[in-house]
Amino acid sequence: MSEAELSASDIYLQKEVVFEKGKKYLIKANSGHGKSSVLNFIYGSSHNYTGEVVYSKKEDSVFSLRQTEISYVFQDFKLFPSLTLFENIQLKNKLTHHKSTEQIDALINKMQLTHRRDSLVETLSLGQRQRVAIIRALCQPFNFLLLDEPFSHLDSSNIKIIVDVLNKELEERQASVIITALDDLPFFEFDKTINL
Amino acid sequence: MLIKLQKKTLVKIQLIGYILTLFIGVFIVLTTLQLYQDVKPLLSEQTDVFSDKSAVISKEVSVFKSVNKDRIYFSSKEIEELKEQPFIKDVSVFNNADFRIKAYSNQSENIPLFQTDLFFESIPDAYIDVKTEDWIWNENDEVVPIIIPENYLKLYNFGFAESQGLPVLSKNTISQITFNLKVIGNFNSEVYKSRIVGFSNKINSILVPETFLEYANNKFGRSKKSRISRLLVTFNNPTDERILQFFNENNYSINKDKLEFSKLSFFFNSALVFVIAVALIILVLSIAFILLSFNLIIQKNKAMISNLGAIGYSYKSISKFYQIVISLATVIAIVPAIILGIVVRKIYLERLESLFEFSESNSFILILGVAILLVLCLSYSFIILRKMKAIVLPKS
Numbered sequence: 001m002s003e004a005e006l007s008a009s010d011i012y013l014q015k016e017v018v019f020e021k022g023k024k025y026l027i028k029a030n031s032g033h034g035k036s037s038v039l040n041f042i043y044g045s046s047h048n049y050t051g052e053v054v055y056s057k058k059e060d061s062v063f064s065l066r067q068t069e070i071s072y073v074f075q076d077f078k079l080f081p082s083l084t085l086f087e088n089i090q091l092k093n094k095l096t097h098h099k100s101t102e103q104i105d106a107l108i109n110k111m112q113l114t115h116r117r118d119s120l121v122e123t124l125s126l127g128q129r130q131r132v133a134i135i136r137a138l139c140q141p142f143n144f145l146l147l148d149e150p151f152s153h154l155d156s157s158n159i160k161i162i163v164d165v166l167n168k169e170l171e172e173r174q175a176s177v178i179i180t181a182l183d184d185l186p187f188f189e190f191d192k193t194i195n196l
Numbered sequence: 197m198l199i200k201l202q203k204k205t206l207v208k209i210q211l212i213g214y215i216l217t218l219f220i221g222v223f224i225v226l227t228t229l230q231l232y233q234d235v236k237p238l239l240s241e242q243t244d245v246f247s248d249k250s251a252v253i254s255k256e257v258s259v260f261k262s263v264n265k266d267r268i269y270f271s272s273k274e275i276e277e278l279k280e281q282p283f284i285k286d287v288s289v290f291n292n293a294d295f296r297i298k299a300y301s302n303q304s305e306n307i308p309l310f311q312t313d314l315f316f317e318s319i320p321d322a323y324i325d326v327k328t329e330d331w332i333w334n335e336n337d338e339v340v341p342i343i344i345p346e347n348y349l350k351l352y353n354f355g356f357a358e359s360q361g362l363p364v365l366s367k368n369t370i371s372q373i374t375f376n377l378k379v380i381g382n383f384n385s386e387v388y389k390s391r392i393v394g395f396s397n398k399i400n401s402i403l404v405p406e407t408f409l410e411y412a413n414n415k416f417g418r419s420k421k422s423r424i425s426r427l428l429v430t431f432n433n434p435t436d437e438r439i440l441q442f443f444n445e446n447n448y449s450i451n452k453d454k455l456e457f458s459k460l461s462f463f464f465n466s467a468l469v470f471v472i473a474v475a476l477i478i479l480v481l482s483i484a485f486i487l488l489s490f491n492l493i494i495q496k497n498k499a500m501i502s503n504l505g506a507i508g509y510s511y512k513s514i515s516k517f518y519q520i521v522i523s524l525a526t527v528i529a530i531v532p533a534i535i536l537g538i539v540v541r542k543i544y545l546e547r548l549e550s551l552f553e554f555s556e557s558n559s560f561i562l563i564l565g566v567a568i569l570l571v572l573c574l575s576y577s578f579i580i581l582r583k584m585k586a587i588v589l590p591k592s
Contacts, residue, residue, distance in 0.1 A: 062589070072506070074506065082204055091197045091507070092507050095507070095509060
């Protein structure tokens, strides 16, 4: 992004912004203000910025960073429509070998997706896809979990389920979460809210 | 799971098309190159039959030229031009006798009485393929050695002698006959003794030593000007196709036999070059085809590839499947092409060996085939890797 597009915020044009492990962050802004961009910068999938993103842990490549340090639930999910729900999750788990099939099935069950386990993702609704993307993101070790507007297609009962699952996983890993949203998220207790 | 996902992106018919065309291209390239290598010694051995690499050339005699004789002579400029041709090693001139010669025998038991007009020419001694210590003439020598074409003897034995009821002569007997030469010219005449010392297949003329001709031309010559109507040329390589082309363009006539082989090898080489060129085109097209096909696959599945990168797959692991598929297809095409090439070579070698004395040269089908295989697989792998990297890790 060029400077002309930006107004000073809690992240942009700041000397330094630190995300610490174990804390929960909310990045709040209206659409078009660069919420996704910030997450992409952190994830290393976009370099369209001036400045520097520094990680406390050095990794050989961006791919090992993505396999062991940072997990990302994309706004557009990045699922593979020609694979089934379960296969989509397995595709990630085969890479990391983080969860057993039982654990994955338990998560699918919790998210109320068991009946669609073997359906092709292209047949799922947006809300269902969003939940699949979240399960997939949990199938790897991480210290930071990035969620890009994760609840946009979900009803409150589903949000509650997801928040429970996320809280449990974060606690187990002592990991940090960075969530972007248009507005405040009352279901989550954040350590810090950052306005863009 | 990754394989299942990527398998769906392949277009099987394109892969099969690639395998087929590559197979045909590689097979023809390998076999024809090997054939060329195998037959080459046969061609050059054959040229050795023409022990010497020289031939006699003259200008074509046409209706106009028979009236104006000047046109059948070579000018010094034309000789220079000949000497400059890359395929010509050396050019020598025939010296003509510029006087009249009569040969006749004395009445004796051994030889029939005869009298005939003759002509003489001489060429540098180095070209005389009948080596003999008799081939010397000094000013005071009475006997002039001459060489006649072997055909003349045949003509006499099987034609003339038969019809006239004369005895046939062997080379040996004819060499022992001495006859008289009367040289007339420049209001002068002299009689020499002469003897046939050899027969030539190569030069269709009656030859005397250069020293004699120079001496006699001086003494009996009607004009002092020497005119050159025939040349003796030595080639670097008588199978060179340019020889025939050059002589045809300049309307020179050449002992055709000598160049029949050049013609033959020209056609053989041209045919082979044509076949190799077509096979190379097939080969190149098949490679271009599969690259285009993979490019399309990658472009069509760009989103999938970049998503795989986004969930943590490295571009190397994404490339692996395509690298294996394209390498496997290349192996499936080239290995049978190598095997078929070796089998075909065995068949034609058997035929060649039954027809000619033929020593087998080494086969490079396997080595060249494997080299093509390796080069293709490595380049494909590199190209795919680069393309995947560009998608998974975009610069901006």
